[in-house]
Amino acid sequence: MTKDKTVAVVGAGLAGSLLTCYLARRGYTVTMYERRPDPRTGKVERGRSINLALSERGLDALRRIGLDRSVMADALPMRGRMIHPVEGEPGFQPYSSDGERAINSISRGALNNALLEAATALPNVTAYFDHRLTGLDPKTGAMTFSVDGREETAQADVVIGTDGFSSAVRGQLLAHTGLTESLDFLEHGYKELTIPARDGEFAMDPGALHIWPRGASMMIALPNPDRSFTCTLFWPTGGTNAFASLSSPAAIEKHFAAVYPDVIELAPNLVDDYLHNPVGVLGTVRCSPWHAYGRVGLLGDAAHAIVPFYGQGANCAFEDVVELDRILDETGDDWDRALPEFEARRRENTEAIARMALDNFVEMRDKVASPVFQAQKKVEHA
Ligand code: FAD
Numbered sequence: 001m002t003k004d005k006t007v008a009v010v011g012a013g014l015a016g017s018l019l020t021c022y023l024a025r026r027g028y029t030v031t032m033y034e035r036r037p038d039p040r041t042g043k044v045e046r047g048r049s050i051n052l053a054l055s056e057r058g059l060d061a062l063r064r065i066g067l068d069r070s071v072m073a074d075a076l077p078m079r080g081r082m083i084h085p086v087e088g089e090p091g092f093q094p095y096s097s098d099g100e101r102a103i104n105s106i107s108r109g110a111l112n113n114a115l116l117e118a119a120t121a122l123p124n125v126t127a128y129f130d131h132r133l134t135g136l137d138p139k140t141g142a143m144t145f146s147v148d149g150r151e152e153t154a155q156a157d158v159v160i161g162t163d164g165f166s167s168a169v170r171g172q173l174l175a176h177t178g179l180t181e182s183l184d185f186l187e188h189g190y191k192e193l194t195i196p197a198r199d200g201e202f203a204m205d206p207g208a209l210h211i212w213p214r215g216a217s218m219m220i221a222l223p224n225p226d227r228s229f230t231c232t233l234f235w236p237t238g239g240t241n242a243f244a245s246l247s248s249p250a251a252i253e254k255h256f257a258a259v260y261p262d263v264i265e266l267a268p269n270l271v272d273d274y275l276h277n278p279v280g281v282l283g284t285v286r287c288s289p290w291h292a293y294g295r296v297g298l299l300g301d302a303a304h305a306i307v308p309f310y311g312q313g314a315n316c317a318f319e320d321v322v323e324l325d326r327i328l329d330e331t332g333d334d335w336d337r338a339l340p341e342f343e344a345r346r347r348e349n350t351e352a353i354a355r356m357a358l359d360n361f362v363e364m365r366d367k368v369a370s371p372v373f374q375a376q377k378k379v380e381h382a
Contacts, residue, residue, distance in 0.1 A: 002124070003027040003333060008143060008156035010133045011035070011163030014108075015300030015317035017115035019162055021065055022325045024122040026333070031156065032119065033145060035132040035163070040113050050192060050230040051222045053078070053103045053209065053311035054111070061318035071114050074225040077102035082208035084262055092208060103209070103311065105222040133163065136172035138292040158335055159296045162317075165285060167302035173292055181287035186307055188361075189237035190280045193219075193273040195266045197227035203266050204229060211364055212260050217242065218365035219260060231267070234282075234365070243279050282307045284354050290343040294336035299324065303343075304350035309361040312353050320346055 007023050009016045012034035024030045054075065062068040079102045080094035095101050119125050128145075131152070135144030141159050145152045161169025173179040195203050204210055206223035216236065221229040235242040246252045249271040256264050264270065285305040291297040300317030324342050331337045 001027050002029070005157040005333075005335070006031070007158045007160065008033060008141070008154065010143070010159065010161050010169050011167070011300075011302065012112075012116060012119075012127060012129075013162065013164055013300075014112055014115065014314050015302075015321065016160075016162035017112060017119050018061060018318055019160060019299060019321045019324070020119040020125055021067075021115065021122070022321050024119065024125045025065065026325070026328060027124070028158075029124045030119075030126075031154070032125065032127040033131040033133060033143075033154075034127065034129045036129065038116075038127075038129040039109060040116060050108060051105050051224055052108050052111075052314055053222065054106045055103045055311065055315050057312070058315035058318040059104075061322045064322065065118075067114065067118055071106070071111055072104065074110060075104040075106045076206055076223045076225065077104055078209045078222070079207050080209075082205055082210045084210060084212045084260075086214075086259065086261065090204075090210070090262075092205075102207075105209075105224070107224065133168045133172075136169060136176075136296070138173060138176050138296040141295055157295060161296070161298045161302045162300050164301045165283070165305040167285075167298065169296070170285075170287060170298055170302050173296065173298070174287075177292040179287055179289060179292070181285065183283055183285055185281055185283040186361075187236045188217075188234045188282060189243065190282060191233050191235070191243060191274065191277050193231040193233060193263075193267055193277065194269060195221060195229040195231060195263070196268065198266075200227065202227045202229070212263070213365050214259055215366055217259070218361075219263070220364070231263070234361075237279055237281070246274065249275075284358070286351075286354070288343075288347075289340070290347075291339035294339060297324075297339045297342065299342075304346075304354065306350075306354045306357045307361060308357070309364055310353060310357040312357065316350060316353055319349075 007028045007030045009020050009030055009032045012032045016032060020030050020032050059068055062071055079099055080092050082090045082092050084090045120127050131145040131147050133143060134146050141156045143154045161167050163169055174181055210221040212219040219231055219233045221231040223229050237243060246255050252271050252274045284307060290303045299320045301313060306313050323345055327338045327341050
């Protein structure tokens with residue numbers, strides 16, 4: 001049944017496109033506004049990560065609306081982590097004692113495109129790309145967008161900000177309501193590097209999440225369907241600015257030969273990747289409240305971005321969508337009650353995963369390589 005309220009979803013990333021599917025299925029007329037060009041046209045801006053780990057929490061949200069099979073068609077299950085020491089052979093640590101439980105490596109772009117495709121196939125959805133939200137009156141739902149340098153206006157009964165870490169909707173709530181926020185940037189940033197396929201095959205085991213724990217720095221690699229791996233190197237960007245310390249091909253090769261010796265042979269484009277790929281920032285967003293006037297809300301990274309070391313940011317955003325949908329069921333689509341209830345139910349969980357993600361950075365870069373930890377794992381899995 002068509003609902004009389006109109007909803008604007010600002011940000012058509014992972015959370016926004018999934019949320020649009022759910023709200024349109026409830027009968028809302030939904031308009032999505034996205035700052036970037038339509039990623040399905042191929043004009044893709046360099047993303048925050050090429051692939052990501054999708055676990056049961058995220059899959060559940062896709063399964064509920066029948067999107068899991070299509071999205072998972074190209075996913076690669078990773079049943080444990082492969083630890084690469086500086087010297088010696090890599091060692092595999094399974095995620096479960098039976099070795100069967102897995103997290104899935106999935107292309108961020110393919111996932112976003114599949115969700116956009118599903119959302120825009122619904123008759124009550126309109127999507128506007130190249131629309132950057134620049135203003136919002138939370139009392140009335142009046143919005144302003146920058147479109148090709150022009151200013152356009154729009155209005156909706158309900159506005160949900162799914163516009164990520166640097167959310168403009170959150171910025172408008174900060175300017176016009178009592179919202180307070182804290183952004184804690186991590187000293188470490190990240191850079192992506194590639195291990196291409198070798199003779200048409202994966203150059204390492206595709207059934208594992210690969211980790212090179214090195215204390216001050218760390219690298220991970222996830223497999224891609226084209227048999228390449230995307231590596232993410234985490235290193236301090238602050239005062240020491242470690243990334244900038246390697247500015248010549250010789251310095252890059254020397255550093256990797258000493259710290260990541262097996263990668264030198266696996267990554268023939270290492271120097272080029274290193275010199276040309278950008279350094280991304282990482283951090284935790286905490287803000288309160290996530291809503292205003294019963295008509296504006298925040299969801300996903302816009303409300304609670306976390307560092308990526310538990311691989312749960314997108315999974316958590318998908319869980320948000322399921323919870324909001326459940327609360328709309330329970331409240332009979334009363335947004336005045338639903339938005340505060342959504343925050344009440346999700347805050348504790350999102351604060352917990354934010355802390356766990358920070359803790360897991362220490363475990364991934366240090367403890368997984370320690371003999372004590374490996375002995376403990378053997379006992380657990382015996
Ligand atoms: P985003 O994906 O950031 O989407 C926000 C959208 O809003 C974007 O499309 C953006 O263009 C748009 N937008 C921004 N501003 C405006 C504006 N003013 N107007 C209109 N549109 C706007 N999570 C996992 O679950 N597993 C992983 O393995 C994982 N790995 C990660 C690795 C790295 C290196 C990083 C950085 C993150 C990782 N994450 C992972 C986290 C995950 O990427 C985020 O949690 C997830 O993308 C959040 O989705 P979102 O839709 O809330 O925000």
